[in-house]
Amino acid sequence: MEHQMDIHPHHHDWCQLVFSTSGAVRVGTDESTFIVPPSRAVWIPAGITHAVTAIEQAELRTLYLLPSLLEESIWSGCRVLEVAPLLRELVLQLAIELDERIEARREALLTELVLDELKRAKPLSLGIALPRDARLRKLCQAMLEAPERQHGLEAWAAEAGASARTVSRLFREELGTSFAQWRSQVLLAHALTLAARARPMAHIAAELGYANASAFSAMVRRTVGMPPSRFFASA
Template sequence: MTHPLISPQQAQSADGPFLIAVEKTGEDVRVTPSHNHARGQLLGALHGLLSVGVDNQQWVVPAIHAVWIPPHRTHALRSHGAYSGWNVYIEEAACAPLPAEPCTVRMSALLREAVRRAASWRSAILDAAQLRVAGVILDEIQSLPRERLGLPMPQDARLQRIAHALTHDLADNRRMEQWAEWAAVSPRTLSRRFVDETGFSFAEWRQQARLLRALEMLAADLPVTTVALELGYDNVSAFIAMFKRAMGTTPARYFHSYAADPAPAAASTATEDDAT
């Protein structure tokens, strides 16, 4: 089991500073099983990519994003390659003005520098200057743009069956009507329940699943052509077009630029055609 970044006692109580920040770079993959604690947690990657599971959602987190996890929410993490990341733990009482639901936020240079400063603190009591920096971190969590990098799972058993089948074979290009017949549900019910239970239409959900898997595969240095074909695209151009609509840039530029630029062009909400 991966060693915790702070002690369980600190994670479960208000002992010590109300805000604790940690940066860590290692040589091993980091895997933390499902757990929860009383402190809220903001986490992100310094380099590379993290996969984070929170409740019934999955997030893929590159270095330009961070995930906010409110107190007492069950979550798990794994790194893609050697772990290089940061975490901020905030005592429960101080989380009241922060988002009540888990979310992904776009990083800012200000938040990155504030976390770096906070990770250097060693005192049990924050002085006036440190409290101001901690306040900046809280303000940034509240105000930074939210990003749709999560993949919520539907609750309906029939839709779950479809979702699990899709995530196991994202190259399966069956249309929604064909999936509905396979799962013994009407197309109208499938369409309505996907939106009600995940916030995505069926086509948007499948694109989101493909996008998150693409980020994982690209972070493992797989060729773009290989990624495109394994995700069910007829050609690499169609995959690159989808990626650019969703992330605001091409895969190559995205992975070469995010470390230097924490805020690339805003992503579009356009989705792929259902038959893609």
Template structure:
């Protein structure tokens, strides 16, 4: 099925409903929930997914797992999606959103799934295809592309400001001073609220934000300078430390 709302198809008596949708660049889906779990795959473009827990950037040819009932909004940047909506219990990747890698086999299964009949023959070829898709999905590896956000309103404001204008030179002492608390109290509060140290969070945020820009062909040098790195080499070292690959290698994997 293509360009159809899941709301019209949710009662379909099958464990999986697959829908392909093309979105105009910059289209934003306001916060909403689904009864079924959703695997949202971007065949092209970049998606930015936001929930109360944080933000996820989904590069091309990766996917995001959205559990049933989780409120989320999505910004589509030149995206053609393939979504599979999965009955609760058919497969479980956890109770929180996560970006996952998409194997070549899973990619082909997702592309093919939108072509099967809505009420496919569960005992036939299409049923076998869907079963294989669920098996392949269950073994997918998560990617560290989540930027956790704190609940504390003062700290949340600083984090959101950083996401709008990332600067690798911002220090925990500067943030502690703005909150009028000691550095020790700040470090304890930050880890309690995000699960990461400040330096880990800052590094993760820079990488995830950089992915969205790399995917639209922003030069590495431009990103490095905008984020406050002294050189493209320094940025690449940080990028490799988080994702295990240089930016150029990562880009080759999504072309």
């Protein structure tokens, strides 16, 4: 499907691999949100409630699998996976051939190769934890929707109907981090989607509300201990 999608929270009895061949998407669960560019995919186990939103116009691809096909415990939680060129082409080819009534033997061969590629796919730590407290969750969702808003803790807390002190405490208790650290993770996740499209550093900085590329670079260095060019290459 190709549009500005907004798939509301739902769950099903099969596992799902979701990624976009163009455009970034955000996949949200009760506990985390994942912001991924086209070269990444989100693995969603069976029974997990999730929603999918296109950050920009995107062409979504989904792969559904029975839970019994991947019995290892590592598949029991959501995770971000690197989409190798072969895995990407296999998913695209399956979609075409299933529409054309693929023969059973060929479907079995393609499926076996997809499963092998999935097991080889590199996991990536790109999830952003979400809180359960309603006030803090409202604040976090607002920051995810508008990462370019360079508001301080006091301004965000006021919008959520809580004091800055309360919000600061909730971040520590529910997410084990500070407001500034969590916000930096959100900014880095959005920056990765822009970098994946070869956007220049100045453009990424402007998109995220920074006055200049130097200020953005300083945030990246402070957060991950390396310059943006190195961070984007490693991520």
